[in-house]
Amino acid sequence: MSSPRYWREIPQRYRLEAGKCTDCGNIHFPPRLVCSACSGRQFETVKLSDEGTVFTYTIIRVAPSQFVDQAPYAVGIVELDDGVRISAQIADVDLDALEIGQRVRIEFRLIQNEGEAGIICYGYKCVPA
Amino acid sequence: MVGIVGYGTYIPRHRIKVEAIAKVWGADAPSYERGLLLKEKSVPTPDQDTITMSVEAAKNALRRAQIDPSEIGAVYVGSESHPYAVKPSGTVLAEAIGATPEVHCADFEFACKAGTEGMFVCIGLVQAGLIRYGLGVGADTSQGAPGDALEYSAAAGAAAFIFGDDKVVAEVEETYAYMTDTPDFWRREHQFYPEHGGRFTGEPAYFKHIMGAARGIMAKANATAADFTYVIFHQPNGKFPQRVGKMLGFTKTQIEPGWLSPTLGNTYSGSSPMGLASTLDIAKAGDRILLVSYGSGAGSDAFIFRVTERIDEVRDVAPRTRDQLDNNKVYIDYGTYAKFRGKIRKAT
Amino acid sequence: MRDVAVIGVGMAKWGELWDKALRDVFVETALLAIDDAGVDHIDSMYVGCMSSGLFVGQEHLASLLADYLGIAPVPAARVETACASGGLAFRQGWMEVALGQSDIVLVSGIEKMTDVTGDGATYALGTAADQEYEGYHGITFPGLYAMMARRHMHDYGTTREQLAQVAVKNHRHGAMNPLAQFPFEVTIDQVKSSVMIADPLRILDCSPITDGAAAVVICPLDRAKTLGDKPPVKMVGSGHATDTIALHARPDITWLSATERAAEAAYKMAGVKPDQIDLAEVHDCFTIAEICVTEALGFVDRGKGGQAVESGFTALGGTIPVNTSGGLKSKGHPVGATGVAQIVELTKQLRGDAGDRQVEGARVGLAQNMGGSGGSTLVHILEAT
Numbered sequence: 063m064s065s066p067r068y069w070r071e072i073p074q075r076y077r078l079e080a081g082k083c084t085d086c087g088n089i090h091f092p093p094r095l096v097c098s099a100c101s102g103r104q105f106e107t108v109k110l111s112d113e114g115t116v117f118t119y120t121i122i123r124v125a126p127s128q129f130v131d132q133a134p135y136a137v138g139i140v141e142l143d144d145g146v147r148i149s150a151q152i153a154d155v156d157l158d159a160l161e162i163g164q165r166v167r168i169e170f171r172l173i174q175n176e177g178e179a180g181i182i183c184y185g186y187k188c189v190p191a
Numbered sequence: 192m193v194g195i196v197g198y199g200t201y202i203p204r205h206r207i208k209v210e211a212i213a214k215v216w217g218a219d220a221p222s223y224e225r226g227l228l229l230k231e232k233s234v235p236t237p238d239q240d241t242i243t244m245s246v247e248a249a250k251n252a253l254r255r256a257q258i259d260p261s262e263i264g265a266v267y268v269g270s271e272s273h274p275y276a277v278k279p280s281g282t283v284l285a286e287a288i289g290a291t292p293e294v295h296c297a298d299f300e301f302a303c304k305a306g307t308e309g310m311f312v313c314i315g316l317v318q319a320g321l322i323r324y325g326l327g328v329g330a331d332t333s334q335g336a337p338g339d340a341l342e343y344s345a346a347a348g349a350a351a352f353i354f355g356d357d358k359v360v361a362e363v364e365e366t367y368a369y370m371t372d373t374p375d376f377w378r379r380e381h382q383f384y385p386e387h388g389g390r391f392t393g394e395p396a397y398f399k400h401i402m403g404a405a406r407g408i409m410a411k412a413n414a415t416a417a418d419f420t421y422v423i424f425h426q427p428n429g430k431f432p433q434r435v436g437k438m439l440g441f442t443k444t445q446i447e448p449g450w451l452s453p454t455l456g457n458t459y460s461g462s463s464p465m466g467l468a469s470t471l472d473i474a475k476a477g478d479r480i481l482l483v484s485y486g487s488g489a490g491s492d493a494f495i496f497r498v499t500e501r502i503d504e505v506r507d508v509a510p511r512t513r514d515q516l517d518n519n520k521v522y523i524d525y526g527t528y529a530k531f532r533g534k535i536r537k538a539t
Numbered sequence: 540m541r542d543v544a545v546i547g548v549g550m551a552k553w554g555e556l557w558d559k560a561l562r563d564v565f566v567e568t569a570l571l572a573i574d575d576a577g578v579d580h581i582d583s584m585y586v587g588c589m590s591s592g593l594f595v596g597q598e599h600l601a602s603l604l605a606d607y608l609g610i611a612p613v614p615a616a617r618v619e620t621a622c623a624s625g626g627l628a629f630r631q632g633w634m635e636v637a638l639g640q641s642d643i644v645l646v647s648g649i650e651k652m653t654d655v656t657g658d659g660a661t662y663a664l665g666t667a668a669d670q671e672y673e674g675y676h677g678i679t680f681p682g683l684y685a686m687m688a689r690r691h692m693h694d695y696g697t698t699r700e701q702l703a704q705v706a707v708k709n710h711r712h713g714a715m716n717p718l719a720q721f722p723f724e725v726t727i728d729q730v731k732s733s734v735m736i737a738d739p740l741r742i743l744d745c746s747p748i749t750d751g752a753a754a755v756v757i758c759p760l761d762r763a764k765t766l767g768d769k770p771p772v773k774m775v776g777s778g779h780a781t782d783t784i785a786l787h788a789r790p791d792i793t794w795l796s797a798t799e800r801a802a803e804a805a806y807k808m809a810g811v812k813p814d815q816i817d818l819a820e821v822h823d824c825f826t827i828a829e830i831c832v833t834e835a836l837g838f839v840d841r842g843k844g845g846q847a848v849e850s851g852f853t854a855l856g857g858t859i860p861v862n863t864s865g866g867l868k869s870k871g872h873p874v875g876a877t878g879v880a881q882i883v884e885l886t887k888q889l890r891g892d893a894g895d896r897q898v899e900g901a902r903v904g905l906a907q908n909m910g911g912s913g914g915s916t917l918v919h920i921l922e923a924t
Contacts, residue, residue, distance in 0.1 A: 075675075091672075098783075119689060121738040122678070124657070125661070126679060127662050137676060137677060137682055139787040149669075149672060149673045149786070162690070183675075185675065
């Protein structure tokens with residue numbers, strides 16, 4: 063991953079900053095310029111909840127190049143307590159015991175890096191609550 | 192008065208037992224278990240490093256401090272395993288907790304003493320009125336070469352302390368530093384594993400500097416061992432802090448709450464700071480605590496804290512250190528450990 | 540708007556075409572379509588291709604292909620909407636002819652996927668997901684469909700067995716298609732014991748990595764009657780819709796709303812209802828995809844896609860045979876080519892030219908081609924003349 067691409071999303075990757083539409087109250091993660099619910103264009107920055115529930119999940123056994131070392135690993139769609147859904151890895155979990163409805167919380171983790179010489183990319187993962 | 196406003200720790204969930212390491216190398220597990228009082232140690236997963244653990248420990252410290260992170264004026268991460276050789280760990284930490292951009296930031300390295308260095312500097316800056324709050328973190332994902340004595344103890348963990356002069360949970364009564372040039376343990380640039388001087392790391396290194404610092408700060412504060420409710424020493428294994436405590440006249444009861452190494456291992460820069468956090472978890476208002484770190488190379492930082500009544504308000508708003516140490520453990524075998532620590536590599 | 544017809548189709552054997560360059564794969568297939576149509580020139584061409592840049596390092600594709608086909612300087616454009624690129628090329632070509640801009644248009648789709656390694660292909664395909672908020676976390680395409688499958692099983696009781704039955708059915712169909720990459724049958728046990736890719740999806744739940752192209756020639760319906768000697772097939776309905784490309788952003792991750800919307804538009808234009816469809820080629824990139832697609836197309840009720848395959852409703856001989864060509868599963872899935880290959884199959888079926896896998900009396904066929912996890916979908920309805 064190139065530095066600018068990684069760096070630009072730091073508020074989202076590190077702090078889960080989202081945009082809340084001041085017209086209809088919809089929370090968008092990542093923030094948008096136009097609200098997909100009401101076409102509003104005014105937003106306030108809010109931080110997403112750091113706990114949630116597993117909505118669905120899978121175990122990635124064949125991984126893209128930057129993740130080959132990590133496979134197998136669990137990923138899921140997690141519904142955070144503020145109702146926003148995110149995709150994230152689910153770490154520190156027994157791959158055979160994972161289930162829909164399981165409670166998780168956000169932890170700061172290393173997400174990917176390109177080889178031994180590139181930048182290290184951090185961000186959110188979920189872990190069992 | 193300047194003191195600790197918030198504190199927090201982070202311990203990875205994975206553990207390896209000393210006997211699992213000893214079995215692979217044909218070593219005598221009981222000699223580590225009884226001789227060095229080491230049973231097991233924490234192991235980071237490949238997605239955990241000094242930065243990620245620092246962030247989680249700092250978030251726990253912020254939960255207890257209950258301050259606006261943008262009021263933190265300094266962020267210091269002490270570690271001997273900063274993920275980058277060049278590029279600070281502290282910038283990631285400061286960004287992750289929302290302390291940027293008006294913040295001073297630096298990474299420290301002084302073997303196992305780097306954590307207390309950041310704390311030491313924060314105290315000075317707050318005292319001088321240069322910053323309102325300062326965050327000092329000690330964290331490591333320490334590595335021991337396969338089969339080396341260090342492999343039985345080198346562990347992972349982090350402790351974070353926020354200093355300020357309001358909302359204090361433990362006042363800083365005294366600080367002291369003791370340092371000489373003593374090459375007992377080192378890692379050269381581009382080397383993966385550290386080297387050490389074997390028994391030379393004991394008497395002329397660990398014991399001399401810890402005792403020098405402990406005696407120095409007690410003299411400065413006109414105190415004796417009996418004046419402290421608790422004491423924490425750097426913990427390269429289970430045995431050394433017990434022995435140095437005894438040599439200085441401390442009892443096991445004073446050492447016990449912060450004595451984590453038998454089941455945690457040596458978290459290097461995180462070691463004595465995590466012991467302090469664990470002690471604060473059970474301390475009461477008025478308790479006096481002595482903290483003495485040690486970093487090879489070599490030197491010790493010493494601090495005397497006096498716990499305030501606010502401790503009761505903050506103790507349980509973040510996970511206690513002992514709870515993280517004792518619960519939710521996942522034991523792994525040596526093969527998994529070797530994979531997690533990059534000792535073996537998958538074909539690409 | 541003018542009525543438009545397909546007058547020629549072309550497809551060569553798909554698979555791992557080690558000795559053929561992307562341009563050769565294209566020209567060979569385009570010539571089959573041109574010869575089938577019996578035309579002596581092309582006015583314009585569209586090519587659907589998802590990622591020649593990542594797969595073979597070649598952009599600026601349409602001009603290169605027009606040049607090698609010997610039709611330059613006619614206008615040529617590449618269109619891209621991930622795995623629905625072929626379907627989009629067909630829609631663009633149809634609009635150009637319908638609007639009277641051109642008369643004889645070559646619509647093709649192509650992907651040359653085997654020049655990169657397995658993880659390289661996984662990465663390239665992964666770029667059709669939200670790169671910053673899905674791909675960043677190591678989520679792959681099998682992973683996204685696996686999460687849909689997990690939720691479909693949770694919400695509707697769809698079984699592992701039913702997923703396998705999609706693969707078994709499509710391989711049974713594909714075994715009758717000599718151009719398919721994997722023209723052989725598989726058993727439920729083989730599917731259920733194949734290598735796990737992203738739980739619960741196994742390798743035999745996934746469409747393969749394929750090199751291949753497909754091409755059709757289209758023209759105004761009134762000219763079709765004077766060109767060539769094959770019965771023209773009329774384009775009667777087209778729909779195109781989008782959805783969030785991030786799966787997690789959808790209110791119901793098992794409901795393919797872009798497919799529903801595109802189908803609504805195509806049904807409306809064609810003036811037909813789902814129960815009037817005689818056969819369909821749909822985007823079974825994974826077994827779960829066909830189950831969700833048959834629901835969104837209105838062939839069966841929501842949540843009943845698994846039962847539909849189990850009961851034989853979607854098999855050859857069933858009520859609406861789905862993927863008589865073998866689908867992406869057995870025929871192969873050179874991503875950009877897939878949408879056009881669906882039109883090739885429908886044309887053969889509606890001409891009565893589909894050999895052993897011919898659907899008796901087929902008059903109306905539907906093609907559904909989608910990109911990503913359903914973020915874009917093209918639906919076309921063709922009718923025999």
